[in-house]
Amino acid sequence: MWMNATNTTSVRGDTEARRRGILDAAAAILDVGGYAALTIRSVAKEAGMSPGLIYQYFVDKRDIFAALLFESQQELTAFIAELPRNQGISALIAAIVPETTKQWARVGHVASVWRTTEDASNSDGQAVQDLRHSTEAQFAELRTALEDAAGAQGLSLREGPSLIPFVWAGLMGLADTIVNNWAQDLDPTEYITYSADGLARAITH
Missing domain, CATH: 1.10.357 (Tetracycline Repressor; domain 2)
Known part of the structure; x- marks a missing residue:
């Protein structure tokens, strides 16, 4: 039970951290290139994630x-x-x-x-x-x-x-x-x- 609770917390933390990373990456792109520069691929590159992972969140x-x-x-x-x-x-x-x-x-x-x-x-x-x-x-x-x-x-x-x-x-x-x-x-x-x-x-x- 203790391991399950720990794993659940870890997964939730990872999920929140990834989502935060995506949003921070998007904000950085907007600041430099505006909305036209914002794409799933550019966000993925900035966040260090795969485009497929981005689509799991947005x-x-x-x-x-x-x-x-x-x-x-x-x-x-x-x-x-x-x-x-x-x-x-x-x-x-x-x-x-x-x-x-x-x-x-x-x-x-x-x-x-x-x-x-x-x-x-x-x-x-x-x-x-x-x-x-x-x-x-x-x-x-x-x-x-x-x-x-x-x-x-x-x-x-x-x-x-x-x-x-x-x-x-x-x-x-x-x-x-x-x-x-x-x-x-x-x-x-x-x-x-x-x-x-x-x-x-x-x-x-």
């Missing part, structure tokens, strides 16, 4: 990318959930920026290419299915945080279907600017504060 390359984005969204959702809400909405948005910038740098900058070129919305892969739920959870947590932070200031959100997409677009624009150093003459902290203030004013009354 349906195709879009499934791999979906898993990376899913993982990143889960991390962001957990991060937002832990942020204090009592310092106001501008402070909340500014506090979110480092994590959304991390997400954008890792996978977000090629997400639109993935969705467009792969018609990812029609994929039946488990990773893509999980991603849909993860996206909903991420945006729900963001909305809750914004509501709480606005309430702490005695403000209300300007409700409407465009609210979260507008905030998200602002956060992604900030991430793009920071990662690519488009505003190199500006102090990053001052730029984030200014942008967060602008977003906060735009979505509250």
Whole structure:
């Protein structure tokens, strides 16, 4: 019994380690060559595995990318959930920026290419299915945080279907600017504060 339990733990650990290795290899490829460079063969080479082994974990390359984005969204959702809400909405948005910038740098900058070129919305892969739920959870947590932070200031959100997409677009624009150093003459902290203030004013009354 002890040997069986040990073997089971070992197999599970090996499985998780291989999956982690695949995702890390994919992230490295995306960073250098973008989504076009991401193939099962390139991931296998980067990870030091056979293509057949990759297929045991993922349906195709879009499934791999979906898993990376899913993982990143889960991390962001957990991060937002832990942020204090009592310092106001501008402070909340500014506090979110480092994590959304991390997400954008890792996978977000090629997400639109993935969705467009792969018609990812029609994929039946488990990773893509999980991603849909993860996206909903991420945006729900963001909305809750914004509501709480606005309430702490005695403000209300300007409700409407465009609210979260507008905030998200602002956060992604900030991430793009920071990662690519488009505003190199500006102090990053001052730029984030200014942008967060602008977003906060735009979505509250």
